[in-house]
Amino acid sequence: MSENTTPEPELTDAEVSEQKAVRLAKRDRLNELGLEAYPVALPITDNIPAVRARFGDLEADATTGVTVGLAGRIVHLRNTGKLCFASLQSGDGSRIQAMVSLAEVGEENLELWKDLVDLGDHVFVSGEVISSRRGELSIMVREWKMASKAVLPLPNMHNELNEETRVRSRYLDLIVREQARANVFARAKTMASLRSTFTSLDFIEVETPMLQVMHGGASARPFVTHSNAFDMELFLRIAPELYLKRALVGGIERVYEINRNFRNEGADSTHSPEFAMLEAYEAYGDYNSIADLTQKLIQDAALAVAGSHVVTWADGTEFDLGGEWDRISMYHSLSDAAGVQITPETSVADLQAMANKEGVEVHLANHGKLVEELWEHFVKDGLTRPTFVMDFPVETSPLVKEHRSIPGVVEKWDLYVRGFELATGYSELNDPVIQRERFVQQAALSAKGDVEAMHLDEDFLKALEHAMPPAGGMGMGMDRLLMAITGLGIRETILFPLVK
């Protein structure tokens, strides 16, 4: 530390809460007595879930003759005169009771336990595995050591933390709320399941740049940063798409990436500025084959997390992700719901009139944006089952191949689950000449003030000019996938969401 650094202001008693001061004093006392407050190693022989699994069905008031040494965080303390009880919790939420009795540990050790051990501490105990008179699986402690002293108190275990504290201090949330731990495991299981499904189908996982010279692959506002080494503006990626397509050109024919995207846009219950995204591309596939793949990925993940295609959401509703999912046409479903025939030939004026009548506002309206907004207005909320909405207008989809038989439409689907867009899939555009035209059209939108329009990416076009195989491609929000399987809000699916 340098001489002219402003010294840390010393905390006076008034600035440390009473509870923290008391615990700091206990920490000091442990060290003074030569009982380390933060020992480097402990003679651990077992863990709580393993002991529970082995002795969980012990009768009340039984002994085993088996001695174990294990550690856990104290989540309840019941000190009586000569026999103290503590509930130790392990990382998976399982608990075991420790009993500290005068007869077993002696007067001095019992007093030290009562004086120095607080709720929230990690402690090590060793002793015989027994069952209390009430039948609680317990360790009759012969020896105990502090494993790590908590100098701040645990929040009380009997009220839920408010949402702000949960998100800001997720570690506390994880300690006191079973569901918070379950969410972490659900996410990990989902990720493992996706990778396992991909591996079984010979897909290769790659990592592509997050810092990009030119952002592309989606319509969104980027975060901008600066490289000192190159003295240039760089963008945090909004999508990996254009790099994964370069991989396709290079012959990596079944490729996927699971990683973070960054979009400088609104944050709410279904949007976070950084979010995990899966993108997958399959050479010689199309939007139908990639829809099959998407359905399988999600159904496998549901099976891994919930043990069934029927998942139960946080609010108790059951939702069936099983079976073959509906595939409906955007134009047909819109026409049916609106009671008017709407086709790729319907004029902007007619669509605009309908939007005005319905009170649907469309920014920088063109045929495609109007159709999509009207579709959301008329059809979206009526979808109760997982549904692929197929065949989008060409204007809003600059990276998609034109439909094989319907003019004015592209081979794109959006997958709707639980009222939100969970994934999107394409028959990928691989004609470099048409791709260049689409970029030029986007550039024109950009010039008109559409901040989300894509930019012309010469380097990507050059890759396409070397011929990308025909391919189906798909993108899916990982946080949303968790939301679809668990029914949680996005801030619950992300372990540490961005907070100000």
Place this chain on the structure above:
RNA sequence: GGGCCUCUAGCUCAGUUGGUUAGAGCAUCGGACUUUUAAUCCGAGGGUCAAGGGUUCGAUCCCCUUGGGGCCUACCA
């Protein structure tokens, strides 16, 4: 971005139509207790009522500004 609501003890929350000393449960401190399960019983301490400014004899309460959070709304996954 716009609108509405909110911030009180370590945690979760009451409350004050503006008036002496701001409350509860858990937690903490002292005492009792060898089978507790949010242990129980007796006693005690703990607050810049988000921050700053204003109105007032007097503000935690009313007004303004700033900050944090939530809900609705618009845009994006």
